[in-house]
Amino acid sequence: MEAVTETMVAADAREETRARIEQAALDLFTAQGFEAVTIDEVADAAGISRRTFFRYCSTKADAVWGQFDGHVVRLEGMLAAAAADQPVLASVYAAYVEVNDYAAADLPMLRQRMRLILTEPALLAHSQLRYADVDRVVAAHVARRTGVAPDTLVPRLVATSTRAAATTAFELWLADGEITLGAALHQAFDELAAGFPSLRLPG
């Protein structure tokens, strides 16, 4: 459409379309609610056909998640590269903080995305499927480090409860508005790793 467009290779055009879909979906879902928006409306807003929408996003809910697969891969890489002498829980904690260390420019979109995911029931449900991938990666890391099978108690429990901590940190970050995402993660992980010390303080 413009001078820039002319020089675009196919991959670039694809990426640009993907971004348009994502932005259209986030805006429409935020304005009208996830259920109230039709895929036809998202497709129209993104300037593509309904059929093409499903070639980019396998599900209506997928449109909200963007490049989440890349996050899981990055998390996996960080865990694999963690220092061998670092305590297991600390390595998981550090990887979660690092993978969620967004540039300031990305924070508004992240807020929009997470608000939708934590607010809209259908998206909250769908999130479980995405988080299951994260859990597998974390459980595999814990299992490797402790020398047990990945489907035993401790790896699974560490994976699910650290993810619960991360999700809680996101909720806190969304609701507060003041606190940093990193600070929220820090608080949540400290509570978890120490067995909820603040519950033992005088009421």
Added chain:
Amino acid sequence: MEAVTETMVAADAREETRARIEQAALDLFTAQGFEAVTIDEVADAAGISRRTFFRYCSTKADAVWGQFDGHVVRLEGMLAAAAADQPVLASVYAAYVEVNDYAAADLPMLRQRMRLILTEPALLAHSQLRYADVDRVVAAHVARRTGVAPDTLVPRLVATSTRAAATTAFELWLADGEITLGAALHQAFDELAAGFPSLRLPG
């Protein structure tokens, strides 16, 4: 259909129909997979119409969960009745164990149900919506006990991570076949409450 049926009041007939739907759904989903079974097939197997199915279960996934609302209510009651001098985490732990103390006769159906929920992606996603109710109840209890708002870090974190522990215990119970559900819950909660002590043991 039989002599017993003649004496049934409306409420009894409704309960009997509900049970037939649940059993038909569990069996069909187990045999052919959740996605592969149509609601028409479940309705036919239960001897009702498709439209009536939706009067008993608001969702295809709901057919698997049975009387789960009652469990949440019971959990809430147990937490409210917990001794005031009992540590908060211990009261949550005890309530989870008690609400999951099934009669031996109910265990096969529970196994079938939980296997589906933890195995089928659509049901796993849906479970997040059911568990959100549990989390609210637990968070409210922790908040009441600690004198903070229910939507702050500690209540939310305790709720999500204890539920993560319970879910992990269910996974363990399903996969193992030997271990008791109560024993699995015990192991998971002990790990969680002590900050994952087994991670500090020699490799």
Added chain:
DNA sequence: TTGCCGGTGGCACTGGGTGTCACCTACGGT
């Protein structure tokens, strides 16, 4: 008998998701 009422089934409709095909465009080979 009449009128009401709760549960049921049938029907039509919306909307998410998939399979299929025809088209078009960019590219490499001749």
Added chain:
DNA sequence: ACCGTAGGTGACACCCAGTGCCACCGGCAA
């Protein structure tokens, strides 16, 4: 310049979950 191919796209038809509406049928009270 021509042709063939391959990948992205749009249009269409289809399946199925879920909803609204109405007609029916049973029991029950006046």
